[in-house]
Amino acid sequence: MPATPRTHVIGAGLIGASIGLGLRAAGWDVTIADAAAEAERLAWGIGAGDPLGHEAPELVIVAVRPSATGEVVAEALERWPGAWVTDVASVKAPVLEAARAAGGSARYVGSHPMAGREVSGGLAAQSDLFSARPWVVCAGDAAEEVVETVRSVARTLESDLVEMDASAHDAAVARVSHAPQVVASAAAAALGPLGADDVALAGQGLRDVTRIAGSPPAMWADIARMNHAALVATLDHIIGDLEDVREADDIGEALTDLIARGNLEVERIPGKHGGKTREWRGVTVIVPDEPGQLVRLLQDAASVGANVEDLSIEHSPRQPVGLTTLFVEPASAPPLVEALERAGWTVAAS
Amino acid sequence: MPATPRTHVIGAGLIGASIGLGLRAAGWDVTIADAAAEAERLAWGIGAGDPLGHEAPELVIVAVRPSATGEVVAEALERWPGAWVTDVASVKAPVLEAARAAGGSARYVGSHPMAGREVSGGLAAQSDLFSARPWVVCAGDAAEEVVETVRSVARTLESDLVEMDASAHDAAVARVSHAPQVVASAAAAALGPLGADDVALAGQGLRDVTRIAGSPPAMWADIARMNHAALVATLDHIIGDLEDVREADDIGEALTDLIARGNLEVERIPGKHGGKTREWRGVTVIVPDEPGQLVRLLQDAASVGANVEDLSIEHSPRQPVGLTTLFVEPASAPPLVEALERAGWTVAAS
Structure with a gap:
């Protein structure tokens, strides 16, 4: 299998079209199909992939709705007996079972790219949707070279690769x-x-x-x-x-x-870079609800070298001000409070 | 009762000491006491109130732990038969019952200032802890002038006044x-x-x-x-x-x-100014984890006049970048996306 296998994506929704865009941006040869003609034409139009030709794909990525995934994976394993197959469903054991039932689990590896889903549909596709997000790979019964090819998909899309057993x-x-x-x-x-x-x-x-x-x-x-x-x-x-x-x-x-x-x-839930959110300290400031106030606040914070690790804005339902909390390293909190107060901000808590 | 009644605060923790500081800042005559001598001396030291003298208070604010509140309210009603009493416990019906049992519910009004409690203790007290936060007033059996005096406490502390029945x-x-x-x-x-x-x-x-x-x-x-x-x-x-x-x-x-x-x-949970959070549209941007990047992002947003209504930062556990979502009015989203992309930002979703 070449480093950039001829790849066919089945399903042109947000996830499938984003995978197509991302792999194409990295120079992969990608085709894409969808049962809905309109979604398929849209995916071709935005450059998420070409129509499938007569050459059989080397890698098939199934990105259809979770409940249809097992069936479509089984069909792909049967239709292209030389191809390796992965999918993106957020539940993995039933898809592995379907690949086993189709007698093709040696050529199947499960994937679960954990990207946000506030929006859906191919129109919202982005080549870097998976950047910095976990991409779980479940090797199942597959040979190492199959697993490595699926890993290369996750790496190409700049995901954060995680390997797990499907049931786990x-x-x-x-x-x-x-x-x-x-x-x-x-x-x-x-x-x-x-x-x-x-x-x-x-x-x-x-x-x-x-x-x-x-x-x-x-x-x-x-x-x-x-x-x-x-x-x-x-x-x-x-x-x-x-x-x-x-x-x-x-x-x-x-x-x-x-x-x-x-x-x-x-305390075990990772915050930033595997660290714990609770290692930061919050500095809460009263911020008038006017354009530019948040910028001014962050500029004043940056002026003392405080790196704002996280930020939360709490709006009062009936007041024209909000409480904004800047989370910083504990050592940065006291100089930050001093600098903000000097700059005229009201620090409500720290 | 004068516009600024002679006020005695019982309990010098975060809430009691913050009330003392806030009322004093507005020119009220405040005394403060705490069963713990150290907390009491601290409250006097930071200016949250003076020691109680021989003059009886006109208004008593009970700010002790919730489970002790009913008893302390009853004691205050008995000790100062000419005084009006309120409390700050976050459950109101049992305290009203205690005031009734003490025969003093005509002089008692319940309060629930809904301020944050990430920190505790008098040392963390702030005169503006209650600013822009809801302050619930439960009139109960009290006469209008008693209720009005307690309302004036909430107004003086710049709280967002809400009136409700204790059981509701x-x-x-x-x-x-x-x-x-x-x-x-x-x-x-x-x-x-x-x-x-x-x-x-x-x-x-x-x-x-x-x-x-x-x-x-x-x-x-x-x-x-x-x-x-x-x-x-x-x-x-x-x-x-x-x-x-x-x-x-x-x-x-x-x-x-x-x-x-x-x-x-x-959809019924109020976001900003009584409106709904969902009326905003999110624009998600990939932001390198370096000082000043968030400021730069918000400056670029401000340059097209987009008022950032809310902001969330999502960190990846293993990557040196974060996904930051700016929430803006729906009409502001398309020009914002365009401006950010022109400024070199990668917009991951909108």
Whole structure:
């Protein structure tokens, strides 16, 4: 197999078209197809790939909706017996099973590029959608050279390559992604009985917990069906913890225990460069809601050499000011506070 | 009662000392006390109030831990029969009950200043801690002039005044604050079985859902005990929704229904100035992790007159770049994308 195999992408949505654009930008020979004629023509038009010719592809990348992925992978393995096949579904074990059932799992490697999905469709495709994002590779039954070719796709798209077993991947994403979506939606749905004035008491905590509850439901039905066992196991874990709090003789003690356990786990979630978010210190400033104020704040921060590692803006529902928190290395916080106050900012907390 | 009543604050932690500083800055005559001698001396030292003299206070503000609030409010009502009393506990009905039991509810008004609590203790006190934050006033059985005096405290501290019935307040905060904390902690605790490599798959969604799971447990035990009934009702709502998903014949359909209901509720959470966060459009840019890059990005955004309404930074655990999303009015997005690309930025999504 050459370093840049002749690649065919099946599915011209956001992920498929972005893969096509990214590989073409790196000089790969890419064709792309979609069951929907309009999406297919759009992908050709934006340069995400050419129409498939009579030459058989060497590498096939299946980027169709999760529930159709197993079937399309099996079809690709049968149609092109000399080709290697990967896919991008966010659940991996059922696709591996489909490749096995088709007798082609030695030529199949699972992929899960973990790119954002706030938007969808080929029109939103970007050649660097996967840059700096995790791309999980599940080798399964495949030979090393097949795995290496799929790795080269992830590397070419400048992804952050991660290798895992398919079942371990599914168990992990149930806990880091699928169950948090369910829980965020349930926390949002629990606002149902409240009137508008009650909901207006919401603070940044609720906004954070429920941000992903704004996600469109479409894709999640597929994911939940495909990762049913791991998702149910995770929901059982969460329901059990909630019931322990709900039914405790001393709800205070039970909640203290749960929060203490949560504290330990939150520290394990990587923030920046594998480090921990909590190593930073927040400096909260009152910022008038006028154009240019945020720039001025960051310029004043930069003037003392403080590198702003993260930033959060908290708007008050009824006031023309917002609270902006700059997160910096702990050692940078005291000089930053001094510099900001000297520049006329009101530091509300640090 | 004069416009600036002689005010005594009981409790010199973050909230009590900040109230003292803020009222003094506005010219009020404030005394402050704390059961802990060291905290009391600190509060006097930083100018949050003077020691209590022999003159009886006209207004007493109880800012002790939630579980002690009812008792201290009752004591204050008895000790100073001519004084009006308010408190700052985040659960209001049990304190109103304590004031009624002490026979002083005509002189008692509940307050709940909803200020951040990332830090605690009098040392972190700030006169403008409450600026632009909601301050809930629960009139209860009090006469209008008592309520008006407590309103004037909130106004003097530049808070965003909200008036509610005590039970309605408690039911609301169970759903907008207390249950989301429990759920965030449970989602974090469910990471327990995962290894470090699995947790590294975490994306911004998990970080958002679990951010408040990093809160210290101490205060929450008090709150859960005091707001037991409303918290349990909310947890029952959430557990019921999670069980419906878990036990559905078709988990995909059940989750689609839950996410759709969550979508509707999220739209009701106020973002800025009572508007909705979703009215903004996100423009995601790849930003190298170097000092000054964020300033440069915001300058380039300001150069086309785009007012950045919100901003989020997503760090990759293993890469020296981050994805920064600027949220702007929808009409501002296309010219912003054009300007940023012209200035050499890579726009990953919009």
